[in-house]
Amino acid sequence: MSLNHDKVREIADAYTAAWNSGSPEAVAAFYAVDGQSVINRGTPWIGTQAITEMAAGFFADVPDLVLVCDDVRVAGNHVVFFWTFTGTHAGTGNALRVAGWEEWDLDGDFKVVVSQGWYDAEEYARQTAPR
Numbered sequence: 001m002s003l004n005h006d007k008v009r010e011i012a013d014a015y016t017a018a019w020n021s022g023s024p025e026a027v028a029a030f031y032a033v034d035g036q037s038v039i040n041r042g043t044p045w046i047g048t049q050a051i052t053e054m055a056a057g058f059f060a061d062v063p064d065l066v067l068v069c070d071d072v073r074v075a076g077n078h079v080v081f082f083w084t085f086t087g088t089h090a091g092t093g094n095a096l097r098v099a100g101w102e103e104w105d106l107d108g109d110f111k112v113v114v115s116q117g118w119y120d121a122e123e124y125a126r127q128t129a130p131r
Contacts, residue, residue, distance in 0.1 A: 003074050003106065011110055012072045012081050019067040019085075024055035032111040037102075039117040061128075062087035062096060070099070079104040089128045096127050 011030075018026035028051040031037070036046040037054055045054040058065060062085070070082040084099045100119030104112045 002076050003079065003110075005072070005074055007110070008072050008074045008079050011106075012069045012079075015081070016067050016069045016083070019055075019065065022059055022063075022065075024052045024059060027055035028052040030112055031115070032107050032109070032113050035112050035114065037112075037115040037117060040119065040121055061090055063090055064088050077106050079106060092128055092130050094127055094129075094131065096124075098124055098127070 015027075015030050018030060028048050031048065031051050034047055035051065036044045037051055038044045039054075045051050065085050065087040067083055067085045070084055071080075072082070073080040080101055080103050082099075082101045084097065086095070086097050088094070089096055098119055100117060102118075103116040105114045107113050
């Protein structure tokens with residue numbers, strides 16, 4: 001399967017809207033039933049329930065999270081989704097601005113089978129540290 005940039009941009013825009021909805025279930029709907037997400041080489045979140053829990057964790061940490069899609073790149077069925085999110089850390093009240101990306105492998109139904117996510121964890125820790 002080879003994707004075109006317009007289709008991928010449509011998926012990326014809808015995925016961004018799902019994150020901005022604040023609904024963990026809306027985020028998980030973009031994944032295949034047995035899809036997985038790995039963040040910074042951490043433990044994989046596998047399956048719809050786990051992906052829902054992962055998204056809920058982000059919403060708990062940053063309840064006013066606003067995600068922006070900065071760019072998308074496509075090669076075959078592989079997509080790179082570049083993003084920036086802003087918001088306020090629930091624990092410290094600190095303003096956040098975090099940039100990163102996700103590398104997706106999509107199936108024939110345009111669902112994410114595997115997502116490898118990346119962001120600067122040290123910078124996130126610096127921004128969320130009590131002041």
